[in-house]
Amino acid sequence: MQRVSYPSFRTVLGEHEIVRVAGANHALGGLLAEEAGFQAVWSSSLEVSASRGVPDASILSMAEYLESAANIQKVLRIPVVADCDTGYGGNLNVAHMVHEFEDAGITAVCIEDKLFPKMNSFVAGGQTLLDTAEFASKIVTAKRAQSTDDMFVIARTEALISGLDVAAALERCRAYADSGADAVLVHSKAKSRDQVLGFLEGWDFRCPVVIVPTTYPDWHIDEIKAAGVSVVIYANQGLRATVTALRDTYRAVYRHGDSTVVEDSIASVQDIFDLQRLPEWQKLDA
Ligand code: SPV
Ligand code: MG
Numbered sequence: 001m002q003r004v005s006y007p008s009f010r011t012v013l014g015e016h017e018i019v020r021v022a023g024a025n026h027a028l029g030g031l032l033a034e035e036a037g038f039q040a041v042w043s044s045s046l047e048v049s050a051s052r053g054v055p056d057a058s059i060l061s062m063a064e065y066l067e068s069a070a071n072i073q074k075v076l077r078i079p080v081v082a083d084c085d086t087g088y089g090g091n092l093n094v095a096h097m098v099h100e101f102e103d104a105g106i107t108a109v110c111i112e113d114k115l116f117p118k119m120n121s122f123v124a125g126g127q128t129l130l131d132t133a134e135f136a137s138k139i140v141t142a143k144r145a146q147s148t149d150d151m152f153v154i155a156r157t158e159a160l161i162s163g164l165d166v167a168a169a170l171e172r173c174r175a176y177a178d179s180g181a182d183a184v185l186v187h188s189k190a191k192s193r194d195q196v197l198g199f200l201e202g203w204d205f206r207c208p209v210v211i212v213p214t215t216y217p218d219w220h221i222d223e224i225k226a227a228g229v230s231v232v233i234y235a236n237q238g239l240r241a242t243v244t245a246l247r248d249t250y251r252a253v254y255r256h257g258d259s260t261v262v263e264d265s266i267a268s269v270q271d272i273f274d275l276q277r278l279p280e281w282q283k284l285d286a
Contacts, residue, residue: 004075004077005077006073006077006079007078007079008107008108008150009040009079009080009081009107009108009152010108010149010150010182011150012039012079013152013183013230017230018221018225018230018231019040019230019231019232020039020040020234021041021042021081021232021234022042022233022234022238023041023044023046023233023234023235023237024041024043024044024047025043025044025047025050026051026071026072027071027072029041029047029072029238029242030073030080031075031076032238033078033238034076034077034078039078040078040079040231041076042080042083042233042235043065043068043069043080043081044235044239045083045085045120046236046239047235047238048060048064048065048068050239051068052064055119055120057118057120057126058086058088058118059117062093062097062100063100065082065084066082069082069101070104070105073104073105073106079107080108081109081110081152081154082101082106082109083235084097084101084110085111085112085114085116086111086113086114086115086116086130087116087142089116091137091138091141092141094138094142094145095141095142095144095145096145097109097111098145098146098151098153099145099147102147102148107151108152108154109151109152109153109154110153110185111138111142111154111155111156112157112158112185113135113156113157113158113172113176114127114128114129114130114158114162121161121187122189122214127158127161127163128162129162129164132172132175135155135176136176139153139155139180143179152182153181154181154183154184154185154210155173155179155181155183155184156184156185156187156210157172157176157184159172160187160188160190160195160199161188161189166195166199169186169199170199170202170203173186173199174204174206177206177207178206182207182208183207183208183210183230184209185210185212185231186199186209187211187212189214189215190215190216191216192216193219196216197227200227208230209228209229210230210231210233211229211232212232212233212235213234214236249262
């Protein structure tokens with residue numbers, strides 16, 4: 001058994017009309033997303049920071065996020081899209097980030113136009129934007145810093161998150177696309193898809209659009225595709241499912257006094273061995 005190989009995110013995007021991406025914070029989560037059929041995995045800053053028990057507020061360092069993303073990518077046959085927040089500082093931090101993520105085999109990174117340190121998009125307050133030209137220069141720097149054609153840089157606008165309107169989001173994304181972004185991500189915390197639909201109606205598709213339908217979960221993939229979106233990220237459903245599953249399981253075992261109460265509803269140990277590809281590893285043992 002050799003290390004698994006995987007296509008670049010750019011290749012995957014070229015092969016699919018729409019790419020479905022699932023959030024994860026560790027390799028096992030990535031493997032389960034791959035098993036379910038997703039075409040890529042989002043190494044989510046919310047998930048990674050939550051897995052460390054700290055807020056998603058630029059508390060962990062670039063090296064810590066890199067380690068998570070790289071550990072996920074090492075075992076997958078699908079590419080990782082790394083959520084790199086603001087790029088961890090200014091332009092030169094962005095350049096260092098691109099170098100390091102590229103070295104680790106990551107083929108897609110996403111940076112957002114908020115001030116460093118950033119706060120998670122769903123938190124009220126702390127959503128101050130970087131000036132459009134300054135963020136555009138981060139995109140130029142990121143593209144200059146990459147050493148392979150594969151590296152895919154997603155420019156994410158938090159305009160709608162910060163309370164600006166669709167026109168402002170469009171203006172920012174046009175500037176980012178013209179600065180070399182490979183795709184734009186328009187994030188919204190509205191309770192319906194209407195804000196993002198308004199964005200798509202005004203977008204001239206000079207580059208692909210990425211969305212994160214967390215607060216408007218009723219938007220079916222066929223409708224998202226018909227609206228012209230190229231990439232959809234289910235950013236934190238896995239994390240939230242994990243919390244529910246662990247909480248219910250721990251509480252039930254503690255309350256019941258033995259674990260018979262959960263045995264029928266939890267994965268078998270053999271299932272874990274299979275996810276670990278144990279038989280393939282055993283063949284390596286000379
Ligand atoms: C993440 O998953 O870390 C994201 C999406 O950036 S959100 O949490 O909605 O900001
Ligand atoms: Mg994030």
